[in-house]
Amino acid sequence: MNKIIFLLSMLLYTQSNYSQKKETLNEVDKSLLVSNIGQLLIQNYIFEELAFKMKESIDKQYKSNVYSKIVDPIKFADIINKSLNEIYFDKHLYVQYNPMLATELIESEKEEQEEEDSISTYREINYGFSNVEILYGNIGYLNLTSFVSDDEEGLKTIESALTFLQYTNALIIDLRTNTGGSPDAVAAISSFFFANTVHLNDSFDRSLNRLTEYWTMPEKANVILTIPIYILVSDKTFSAAEEFAYNLQKLSRATIVGERTAGGAHNTFVKPISADFVIYIPYGRAINPITKTNWEKVGVQPDIEVASESALEIATTKIVENLLLNTTDEAEIFNLNWQLDLLKAKHSILNLDLETLNNYAGMYDDKIITLEKGKLFYQRIGKPKFELEPMKSNFMKPKGNNYFKIEFVADSNKNIQHIIVYYKDNRKEKSIKKSI
Template identity: 30%
Template structure:
């Protein structure tokens, strides 16, 4: 029952779960009695829940629900919903919950393990491979900012380590780094340790997990291929959906000060969990450990606050702006001007600039290009080429969304647009009269 990314939280909408759990097909009728299911849930909680004082209140709530007939339903999804509601009312724990997933339950029933350190078995290996071990996107942004979109701290062992190492090798070549955890629902502390070790010196204690009655589990930064990534600005994007292992990583960003958090406060799901097969095709997540950071704190129920607070949908633009401004401050001449322009474009994405004239005044033909108004915005398209939205950077000055380094300047007289001047990234200009 070893859990990876999708095992970290099954209840909260803030946390990633498998596609099968998010969009289930119509469920068949329950194949066991509700009493069998509930008793198995109660047993797992009594034996494993991380906070001993909460075990009995949880058990009592489930016993009351069973005795009252609240769980006398044939739809397994409805049964899971009612059990989750009753557990949440007691514990409000984002790692405690159950969902209906016969396939995963069957895999867990094979006894693949009992913790979230390593996921074993063909099912888990295939899931990790399909999702590239959580590394969903690597992209070069303006100014040689390297973006890693990391959607889950998935861990199956060497293959997951290799995926993280490859992502880190890509990031290392950047002049600035952005790591996007806005949709990262958590995963394995082993994956966290691997990625953090590219920014924190080997041997540094990262976190101690207090696991039930077991000895504490201490995570320490390790040596990684190529050594530390240093000397470049690092920005990590967060949202209320960034949870569990993603919050551990965010805590290290703030605690070791190797980067800046940008976005929203994280989910506040601090506990570690195990997943269990429950009769009837259910999967139960139970919190079995609590974290302790080097300063004695954790993030349970409060989350990790960003250094730059901004709505999560604007976090990437805000991080790019900050990175570009930092790079521009160190640059000279044309390079500095290009970086400053790129930063202005990101500012305009966040805070739109009002054009000097009504949008319809800009619409028309300019030689081989057409400017149109669609959905309240200007778009430009060269004959036979892709259409790009125009972003107002100044009242008559725009950037192309598809090519932000290119600038479109409109000339006007007596309230009418007369021409368009296109300045490309290489400095060349083309002026076209408006038809």
């Protein structure tokens, strides 16, 4: 059922495209809607006491004619949501005018067809795996936009992505645009990060008075990644994505980088209120086995709190810095420092003035550096020419080439005397400046 509900929410129905739009509401419509919303809340909403208060609130406002002049169905949904939020602001709870979805839910009896439709939709979004790559410095990067399924094809997708990344130095999982999905998918992906069976989370279903436990399943993982994990989050990260970050943080398995997340810890399904309206109702709440609470309203607090747009830069830099702290091999230290300098240069764009660039131009033994249309170029005689970009005020590197970098060495009057070309294989060459 969770898979079907998630599919329906992923279809992105827009209010301007409803084919069966009801233009106006009459008093009978509104009375029925208010009554049905109240009953659905009492039967299902995770906090029973609040459900009664919400029902009492909308009943009272209806009887007081607060809704009497509202005939537009979209505005009616808006004012009902406002009434519910005044009792308790739950980001998962809302009423929506959506005839297409309401009809689909009412008429949907063929579970087999729904399952086929959901699989088709999962394939279209590649089971949430929008980007898998290896960043400079052998850092794995996974952009996960949703947690959709732990079915056979979903597991194959997870396996393929994580098998590709298993030999990286660390893994970055980007959840900055991930707004949630299935807790089963959260458990499935988490299973690739623990060698033993681990208790991740519990979910209490109020309507059924039932507690569901979620554990890792290492027997289903074809590879276990033991490398450090960094999870990128933003204030848009929501629901199941928050669970994933929260679980791994509390298990000391991941470092969270970015902004405090949105704060939605309730399991939700969607039900029809009428032929034109639906309601998204949180019916369950997460209970972490370690903290005995969850991230509802408070969000997940990052270990490293930075603006979300800087999270990738900070995470990659922190990974290399931590690798440096844990090695004594001189060759590896040189290589990591090389990577760190390049990372810092990549994320700290430096613009040098024309006077400085002109001072750098000249002939250096068998190397020539020229200033052309405001850009600096490097060329060894008889070899290809490279455009240079600044790393620091006195360091440049060839654009698109990470194999060497150039230091410009000046005298006390700031006149360039020579350059030193450093190579990734630990060689270096000094060349004296011959002319300007």
